[in-house]
Amino acid sequence: MKIKVTINGTTCELDVEPDERVRDLLRQRGLLSVRNGCDGQGSCGACSILLEGRTVNSCLLLAPQIDGKEIRTVEHLAKTRDLSAIQTAFVEAGVVQCGYCTPAMLLAAEELLTREEQPSREQIADAFSGIFCRCTGYEQLFLAVGLAAKRVKSPTQAAGTTPGTTPEFRDDLRVIGKVKPKVDGPRLVRGDKAFVEDMVQAGSCYLKMLGSPHAHAYIKKIDTTAAEATPGVVLVLTHRNCPDVYYNQAGQGFPEPSPYDRKMFGQKVRHIGDRVAAVVAETPAIAREAILKIKVQYEVLQPVLSIEAAAASGAPVLHNGVFEYVVGTPAGLDNSTADPRDGKIIYQFPIHADPRRNIAAAVTGGIGDIDQGLREAEVVIERDYETSQVQCTPLEPHIVYTRMDGDRLVIHASTQVPWHIRRIVSRILGISENQVRVIKERVGGGFGAKQDIVLEEVAAYATWVTGRPVLYKFTREEEFVASRTRHPMKIKVTLGAKKDGKLTAIKMDLTANTGPYGAHALTVPMNACSKSLPLLLCENVRFVVTTYYSNIPPCGAYQGYGAPQGSYALQLASAEMARELGMDHLAFLQKNRVHDGSMLEILRCLGEGREGTPQAVSSCGLGPALAQGSEMIRWGVKEESDDPDVRIGKGVAIIQQASGLPGIDSANASVTLLGDGTFMLLSGGTDMGTGLDTMTTKMVAECLCAAMSDVALIAADTDVTPYDDGAYASSGTFFSGTAALQAAQGLRAKIIEAASKMLGEPEEDLEIAFPSTVKGRTVSVTYAEVARFTQSGTGSGPLSSTACFTTDKAAFPYGAHFCQVAVNTRTGAVKVRKYYALQDCGTPINPELALGQIYGGVLKTIGHSLFEEMVLDKQGRCLNADLLSYRVPMIHDVPEDFRAVLVETNDPFGPYGAKSVSEISCNGASPAIAAAIHDAVGVWMRSWPFTAEKVLTALGTIPGRNDR
């Protein structure tokens, strides 16, 4: 049918289908800023458009509904490449992270500023109330809108002329520590082609997956004949015709600690949604139609859905196949009872697994003598904590687009680990790595979920065998049930202390549920110990970690990587111990916490699958963080509510993470001086919206005294840029940043060497100076002149420098989180009124983006603490596999007073003194909020999320439920 519509000022007549979604219509017309995060539920707002000047969800509109209407998308904001006032304000405020929701946010801001010249905080929140952002924590939107309002009112006020809105650091440096536009910001606020879905070419095929309806079953028979005969079907894949290669989907450095416990398709399915068959077809509709024609007979097995069920005697075994070890085969390995339908597990090295008892991995360790420590203690407490399964929920679900380029395979990926994809995919396909190119596109939120290869290998194989380009994008439901989630854990903490509060013993006995496959089965649960134990100085420490397989949706990496669970348990236990001792919790922490220079012996037993190295703390901002935070929250001052039903409480937690994996990670970069004196930086670093590209650009610009605009960056393309392990373990700043810095330092030396020859002055008399100049005692040369000199027929050739950064040094970020909650004793509702996150990330390289990382991490984990939880039925089916019923935090969930504070230190090992900032932000909310709830109403919330129902149960108002 015909409709007439005005899109971004141009009226056109369109022929549309009666059930065509406006979102799809606009994307087909090249308006790529209109995104899809919820498959048409209307819960994410990523598809927002302005319809007759009002923000609406275009996924909920049928094309005929816009007949005669006027529509605007973000593409209308900037008529040229110049940005509008609102767009510049967004970039400057640091509110553009992954950028997937940014076009929607911009339109909401435009609508708001059209009707309100100076909107209030409440009006701003209302304007963005329908748009989900997992990255930013929303807080900086208030700043962005304020900046935009000023600029809309005074268009002559140029960008960058609103100093003081974000703190800056390091007066001795020019761009490091300063608010500078995110290098990918303009592209993202314009809604340019940036994400994987934007790269799809006409004529591409679409991959759809048939997921298992059973949590635990054997495939007895599968008939794909009818599906294969469907016109337009290109390929059907099952366990019968997929590569016979075992691997793990975890994107970890080789050799991985995660067991190779799966094939592309198995004869056994181990969770609802597990792969049964893939259909590649010329349209999505054909693929869906063909999926329905696949006939499968299952032998249904009893599902195992909890740690207790997995550990029970006689429990169904998830992996009862053949076990092999590349090195370190344990004595007595017995494969005589293996069931061939279960396949195989290959271990790169022992991780103390016992799959026939559903144990995926185990590790124990410690320092001192725990029994002696407990004997020395005058007070001993033992507490049990439990965390539930939560989902990463990146706004852009997992997606990959694969195509052939001649005889080479090209993978356009939304990933944190391009090189691991190349390695794993090439191994599965049985081809060499040089036949595979992985291009990391902009990533619409990763949070750990995109550290794993959860769909790339299937599309890659389909393209490799058919030669056809293939798009494979998870639905939101698939993202919930087949992507990655935070491991549920049960953690028993035993603390011993003297009456004066000095800890004498710490024991963490941790069990974790990894789900059907062992991705990160050893390292995430272990990290719960290794990122929480070193915070408290104690001579006698022991940890016992056991991870179980089960039939819940797969677990894996999620921002914080086990530390949020470990921190919740240990920090809340410290609050409970302080209470037992009659001590102020803050005083207890001060007495036991780590300090600058503290020797961390515990690190010896906390390596990831290998022996670790003890190290002294190289920088620690905990002291100032605690001092400033306690002042901000008015620690020790009891607050009262006007509402007789409401009690106010305060809580605190200290937190840490790491900056990459010393001894395991490596990062590389190269910088080349171009003919006009500008630079081309090639970095392996994988920016998933965090600002890594901006950071590496700054490293080079600062080191070489150049303008940031003189540094062009290509990053994370396996054909073009040098190797990098990837963006995980908080490695970006420390590893990728240092690699870029060291490459720049190498180039600086070469520039000076060349300039010395040009000027006839000794190198030691030369220095580089801004802008892009080498100064001698008497004369100077520009980089452009140096480049022309070296590139001429008599020169030494273009100047370039490459650096590889590896280290055995650790740079720990620290933080103190304070909060104030209001607990309604009648309804059980917990409201976080104040949340102050004070974090030491060394030198904040990108202050506005660092703050955004903190706000985002904190709000995510406020969600985990209060309401997020995957709910499964007794068959293992996720009952809330969508953004609405899962309950992701939206802007109205932001604390009334939400502040992130950067506590500056200067780490000797970090680039320009920098340390990581993102993951650590996830570690404070649960223990701080739980401690605050206790302060308010006297109950300890030892199981997250702290729902109103659980609070009322803890208060004795309602009976606890035992039917779940």
Added chain:
Amino acid sequence: MVEQFHRPATIQDALSLKRRFQGRAAFLAGGTLANAKDSRLHPEHWISLAGLKLDRIDLKHGGLIIGALCPLQRLIEDPRTPEPLRAAAAQIVSRNVRNMATIGGHVAANLPYSDLIPMLIALDAEVELPGLRVAKRVSVMDYITTGATSGSTMRVRSATKSGVMSRCTSACAPGCTSACASGVSSAPTSGSNRLITRIIVPRSDRNRVAACGNVRESANARSLLSVAVSLTLTDFDIHDPIIAVGGVGPHVVRLTSAERALDGKPLPPTGKLAAMISRCVRPTSTPFASAAYVKHQAGAVVSSAFQKALRPKGGRG
């Protein structure tokens, strides 16, 4: 598979289309529910109501005549909208949704957790249903119960001060006036078969006040419970209270036994009132909330709504 998208220009044309295609056709208003991926509507023919010019808000005899196609956000912004109704509409948190969703579509969807229907019931609102010759008005309560009723539910017509209502024979709430027989679908299906043209909110007594509240676990989560109350205050007594609760059955219910118990008396203390309300609802446990929890919260949120309504300038209807 949608075959056709119809754009009738008159109500009669819309009704004709519906008669012609029967169950293969559905009315389409804003689309936030009908077009959502979890909608149970899969018609072959959409009958768009956009051309019927039903988006006006008018004052008539002191009451508010709201066109069924009036978006919720416009309802909120209109200065003539009574404050309690504005507050109820604002409980639908997403502005994107409020910009699209219409009041008629919302009522027609008849969601069990509706944030708006309880208040419409509390305000004695009616819906206008067009007929072949004349339009008829029925109370919102009657509309939602009729729309959700299966043939197994016995209905007894009874006149009350609040209008004509149907009495429920099931067990979601003692004295519930709704049709709550087991097996009744909570899917938003009813309204798509019955066209609403207007919502009429009658002028209320000067002493009549109303307020709403809800329970939700996060800002944008669906309401676990949604309630509205209205009452007339004379001296220290409350009269003709209406208590409408969503979230305890397949549709919003009225707690008539509690209403009768409260009528003509001073409002009991909060704890006593909450306990009374808790006894009046019989939710079932779900994986997301136990029955005990929902019962408790029903008492808490209804009693809070009463307190809110009685605050000075708190909830004038």
